[in-house]
Amino acid sequence: MKALTFQGKEKITFETVSDPKIESAGDVIIKMTSCAICGSDLHVYHEREKGIDRGTAMGHEFAGEIVETGNSVRKLNIGDRVMSPFTTSCGTCFYCQSGLTCRCVRSQLFGWVEKGHGLHGGQAEYVRVPLAESTLMKIPEGIREEEALLLGDVMSTGFFCARQAEVKETGTYVVVGCGPVGLMAVLGAVNLRARNIIAIDTVPERLAKARDFGATALHALNDPVTDMIRDLTEGRGADGVMEAVGSYQAVRTAIDLVRPGGVVASVGVCNDDHLAFSPVEAYNKNLTYKIGRCPARYMMEQLIPLVQEKKYNIASIFTHRMKLEEGAAGYTVFSGRQDHCLKVLLRN
């Protein structure tokens, strides 16, 4: 089969790789029909995360049709259309049972093979999915495939971020970074009925989208962000900040904007060795700082009814649609934010 493979820093190629095979009784093979490029794929692309083998099929946002099932698979059948979270999960361990599916003891991340071990990704014609019955979900009635892709990661992550930031109807909430996850965090806050949502970025079209979704959009450099938030909160600062970037600077901004006793929630992939704030700063602010990967499998289940209702036009964040074979160009466009690119959908 063919797949978009990692070949070194900023080098993704559409290559022939070996076909995935059933390796365990709980595996299925799916024929990928659509997939997306994620901001966290860019960490790999730019080699900010080390260790991935060359030749690894990229990607962890995908949907498709089951074409082969392992011997123990009962709840899924050949021909089922399925969506996937970005990691596998067993459904029975302590973490799966408590809703932290991202920390499943048998969890594997799609699109990460290191020293020959791991899972190839979804930006490929076929994908092997281990623990298939507890990882995959059949795409329910009324959910389009492109919406299913967003459920598998960025929508779940954005809504998780809003939940982590303890967003309520009253109060002032800030989203730092209006990429796909930040935009979904805006919707997550809207969905928790927050009346005052401030979204911060520097890219005009991202700010326009945040405004569309219901936030007051502020340019990080051109608008007096700190003063405006102080004005809204009698000088206190934001009650909660959703940090959707993962960089030192974004966390720093979040810490500066949150009020004493407030919450900062970080969901962007983090590769830093040190925090962007000191213990004394946290102490003096009575800060609550929450950080970590979204339990996407758990969140997907919660969010399905909302997507079925079509309450929000989530798929409008896809600005570019291409064929899988054109995916290398998709990486260039997405990473360079060329042509106002916000998110790339690839079809097989």
Ligand SMILES: [Zn+2]
């Ligand atoms: Zn993703």
Ligand SMILES: [Zn+2]
């Ligand atoms: Zn588990």
